[in-house]
Amino acid sequence: MSQFDFNIAVWLPFLALMLFSVPSSADENSKRARARDIGIEVGVMETGKWNAITDVPGVKVGHKTIMKGDSVRTGVTAILPHDGNIHREKVPAAIFVGNGFGKLAGFTQVEELGNIETPIVLTNTLSVGTAITAVVKYTLSQHGNDDVRSVNAVVGETNDGYLNDIRGLHVTEDDILDAIKQARSGPVAEGSVGAGTGTVAFRFKGGIGTASRLAPREDTGHYTLGVLVQSNYGGLLDINGAPVGRELSQLRQTMDTAQSGEGSCIIVVATDAPLSAGNLKRIAKRALHGLSRTGSYLSSGSGDYAICFSTAYRIPHDSKKPLSLPPLIPNPAMTPFFRAVVEATQEAVYNSMFMATTVKGQKGRVVPAIPIDEVVRISEKYNVLHLQKKLIQPPPR
Numbered sequence: 001m002s003q004f005d006f007n008i009a010v011w012l013p014f015l016a017l018m019l020f021s022v023p024s025s026a027d028e029n030s031k032r033a034r035a036r037d038i039g040i041e042v043g044v045m046e047t048g049k050w051n052a053i054t055d056v057p058g059v060k061v062g063h064k065t066i067m068k069g070d071s072v073r074t075g076v077t078a079i080l081p082h083d084g085n086i087h088r089e090k091v092p093a094a095i096f097v098g099n100g101f102g103k104l105a106g107f108t109q110v111e112e113l114g115n116i117e118t119p120i121v122l123t124n125t126l127s128v129g130t131a132i133t134a135v136v137k138y139t140l141s142q143h144g145n146d147d148v149r150s151v152n153a154v155v156g157e158t159n160d161g162y163l164n165d166i167r168g169l170h171v172t173e174d175d176i177l178d179a180i181k182q183a184r185s186g187p188v189a190e191g192s193v194g195a196g197t198g199t200v201a202f203r204f205k206g207g208i209g210t211a212s213r214l215a216p217r218e219d220t221g222h223y224t225l226g227v228l229v230q231s232n233y234g235g236l237l238d239i240n241g242a243p244v245g246r247e248l249s250q251l252r253q254t255m256d257t258a259q260s261g262e263g264s265c266i267i268v269v270a271t272d273a274p275l276s277a278g279n280l281k282r283i284a285k286r287a288l289h290g291l292s293r294t295g296s297y298l299s300s301g302s303g304d305y306a307i308c309f310s311t312a313y314r315i316p317h318d319s320k321k322p323l324s325l326p327p328l329i330p331n332p333a334m335t336p337f338f339r340a341v342v343e344a345t346q347e348a349v350y351n352s353m354f355m356a357t358t359v360k361g362q363k364g365r366v367v368p369a370i371p372i373d374e375v376v377r378i379s380e381k382y383n384v385l386h387l388q389k390k391l392i393q394p395p396p397r
Contacts, residue, residue, distance in 0.1 A: 032191065032354060035211075036051065040385065041388045042346050048224050052212055054188055056270040060083060061184065061228065063077050064176070065197050070360075072165055073359055076131070077196070078183050079119065082314075091115060093110055093116040094114065099299070102158075104156050104307075105153055105154065114280075118152065119154075121153070121154070122155075122266055124198070125159040130171055134174075158195070159232065190352060190356075196209075196231070196232075198361060199231060200232060205368065206263075207352045210229070210351060213344045214340075215340050223337075227344040229266065229267050235294070239350065247381075248374060248378075267306040267345055280308040280309065282334060286338045287308070
C-alpha cells in the first residue's frame with residue numbers, strides 16, 4: 001500500500017514556525033503522555049482499568065521493536081485472544097474493509113466462517129509473507145495440532161517505508177514469534193514500538209495506541225470493549241472537535257499530498273460480550289467512524305481495516321456437534337457497543353501519537369513527535385479539555 005511522499009520543502013516552514021528541534025530521547029520520553037493524562041477525554045463512557053485492549057479478560061499484546069543502524073525502523077505487534085490453543089479453540093470474529101488498498105491476510109476465511117484461529121499479527125507491508133509463515137509454524141508446533149493441515153493466519157500491515165528500509169525485508173520469523181511469546185496482559189506499550197516503530201500519522205510520528213470502554217449489562221456489571229490501532233495515515237488532525245491540524249499549520253501539507261496515498265490504519269477490536277459474527281462485523285464497521293473523527297478521510301491509497309473478535313465463547317476445531325453458546329446479545333441492544341468502539345478507536349489514535357517519540361530513519365529522514373504542549377494549548381483555546389467534568393457540571397444560573 002502507499003506511503004506518504006514527504007517533501008522537505010513542505011516541512012521546513014512548519015518546523016521553523018514551531019521552532020521545532022529534535023530533542024534527546026531521554027528528554028522527549030519524559031514529555032510523552034496519554035490523552036487522558038493531559039485532559040483530553042474522548043466521549044462519555046467509562047474506561048477499563050488499563051484503558052487498553054487488555055482490559056478484555058484473557059487478551060494479551062506483545063511487541064517486537066526492530067531498530068538497527070540508521071535505516072531499520074520497523075517491528076511486530078501480536079494480539080492473542082486467549083492464551084490457549086487458538087486453532088483448537090477459535091473465537092468468533094469479523095473483519096470490515098474501510099478501504100482495501102492493503103494486504104490483510106486471512107480475510108476471506110474469517111468472512112466465510114466467522115472466526116479467528118491464530119494470533120493476530122501486525123507488521124509492515126513487505127513482511128506479511130514472513131509473518132504468515134511464522135504464524136503457521138507457531139500453530140503447527142502447538143500441542144494437539146499434530147493433524148493440522150490448514151492454518152488461516154490473520155496478518156495486517158501498514159507501510160513504514162518512509163522511515164524504514166522496507167525493501168531490506170528485515171523482519172524475520174523469529175521476530176514474529178518473539179512478539180507472540182512476549183504477549184502479556186496489563187498495560188500496553190504505545191507509540192513508537194512494535195508494528196508502530198516506523199509509522200507516521202498526520203505527518204507526525206504515529207504508532208501503536210490502545211483504549212477501552214465499559215458497556216452496561218442488562219443484569220449487573222458491564223461488558224468490556226478494547227481497541228488497538230496501528231496508526232499510519234493522513235488527513236487534517238482533529239482532537240475532540242478542535243482543529244489541531246489546522247492550528248499546527250498542516251493545511252498546506254495536507255493539500256499538497258491530497259492526490260497521493262496517505263498511509264493506512266489497522267484497528268483491532270476485542271470484547272467479552274457474547275455476540276454473533278454478524279454483530280461483531282457491525283461493531284467493526286463503526287470503528288471506522290472513530291477513525292474519521294480524528295480527521296481521516298480514508299484516502300484512495302490507504303488500507304483501512306477493522307478486525308473484531310469476542311472472547312465470550314470458543315468454537316471447537318472440527319466439531320460436528322451443535323455448539324452450546326451463551327445467550328447472544330440481540331440486535332436492538334447493540335448501540336452501546338457502537339458508541340464504545342467509536343470512542344475507543346478515536347482515543348487509541350490519540351494515544352498512538354501522544355506516546356510516540358521523534359524517530360530518525362533511513363536517508364536521514366526525521367518524523368517529529370507531535371508537540372504535547374502545543375496540543376494542550378490549542379485544546380484549551382477551543383475549550384475541549386476535561387470535557388467529561390464539564391458535562392456533569394450544572395449550567396450557570
